[in-house]
Amino acid sequence: MSRERRNLYRILHVQPEAPPEVIKAAWRALMSTLRAHPDLGGDTETAARLNAAYEVLSDPARRAAYDRSLRRTPRGPAAPPADSAPRATASPPPAPPPRAAAGSGGCPFCGHPHAPTLPRDARCSACDSPLTPLPARPRRGEAAGRRHDERFARDAVVELRLPAERLPRRARLRDLSFTGLQLWVETPLAVGRVLRVTTPQFDALVSVVGCRKQGVGHSVHGRLLTLSLAPAAKGVYVDAQA
Structure with missing residues (x-):
């Protein structure tokens, strides 16, 4: 080799x-x-x-x-620190047509129709994505990287899926709050795109609200649409209302 x-x-x-x-x-x-x-x-x-x-x-x-x-080389560190200054942003690909919102009768990830009223921890019968929306909260949530809920720092490899791609990508989770998360990815993602983020602790659908160049990759901020927690993770990532 x-x-x-x-x-x-x-x-x-x-x-x-x-x-x-x-x-x-x-x-x-x-x-x-x-x-x-x-x-x-x-x-x-x-x-x-x-x-x-x-x-x-x-x-x-x-x-x-x-x-x-x-x-001894000018390549720099392996991955950018979370607070590194943004660089010039490469133009992300055009956003796909908006998909159905969670609870509106269609899966936000694949668009497959489902009942307007869903049981807790419901999943899409077509793509197995989690469907139950987050509980209503008085705060404004994730907007272009500005989150009003407390962030929990995380540094873990996660599985990232896009609706049009058969195989998952690898990404890094930077932080997670009650309403959003931050990822580090190699290629830019368009604002408005719906992603599925899977870890051993949770499975979530995320709407991209911001993407900027950061070091050798891109920092992506997303708003949580749905969230299914593993039993051991409950009480760690979200509050008692989630």
């Missing part, structure tokens, strides 16, 4: 200062949870790239040598 030129931290979706246990957890999540391993449907080249990055970053001596090589 040819020498890997991409940043190894970026390949594993971790920060350069990540401790060994975080690097190991990220590698395992990519290979198993996000099914990058060939036995789980992933492609051989991607799995080999992940394994090669992990072999270097899991070995203290090899990692130290790699970090020194990064400092």
